[in-house]
Amino acid sequence: MTQQQLLNNITIEFDPRSQLCEAASHFYKQGWMLGTAGNLSVKLKDGSFWITGSGKSKGELCLDDFVRVYPDVYPEGTEAVINEAIAPQFKALKPSAETSIHQVIYEIFPEVCACYHVHSIEANLVSNFVEGDELPLPALEMLKGLGVWEENPNCTMPLFTNHFHVPKIAADIRSYFQSNQKKQTQVPALLIRNHGITVWANSPKTAFHYIEVAEYIFRYMVAAKKAGI
């Protein structure tokens, strides 16, 4: 085999960890990933995903702070099962405590390859603006940044209870989206009350933009309420 043929045979796998470190550092500077809060993941072609290790300072992540999870091998999505699904070399590091939420998002939306979760003060404030399980969003131009291309859109974001047992939140998310296909098409984001937002996208860059756009909308909602609008 020639050197060129050898080179052609080598498939270099995409490694999203540096991009995730940069995104986390940016979100940390915004005050959205303080005190180890939040978690980010990117799915690879084989269905496995890289996710931030649990309890890591998100403002100073390095490549060793990520865990690769193989959910297809153990598809149930419970915490115990997820621990089993981790490649042996990463066993010392625990995956995010909220891995089951990322896993359920990848399961419901197979085309999605990035899932980002952050904690902001505004997200917590707006999560208390309504009592139900859907938060109405203002008809701002910025909604286009979440893929909503309509005149005066009547949009809501799903709102979930922040159960102590995280797989229970993941189960609620699964039943919410599975109960109605239409609910899957509103905005690529969900909010957990008094906790934070989770977005999903078909690229890490788009997930990054979705976090920024959603947080802008939350800031606007808080400011509008204060201004009596």
Ligand SMILES: CSC[C@@H](O)[C@@H](O)C(=O)COP(=O)(O)O
């Ligand atoms: C600052 S504690 C926040 C955690 O409980 C959790 O909600 C979170 O987002 C980060 O958990 P982690 O396990 O580090 O991914």
Ligand SMILES: [Zn+2]
């Ligand atoms: Zn969280």
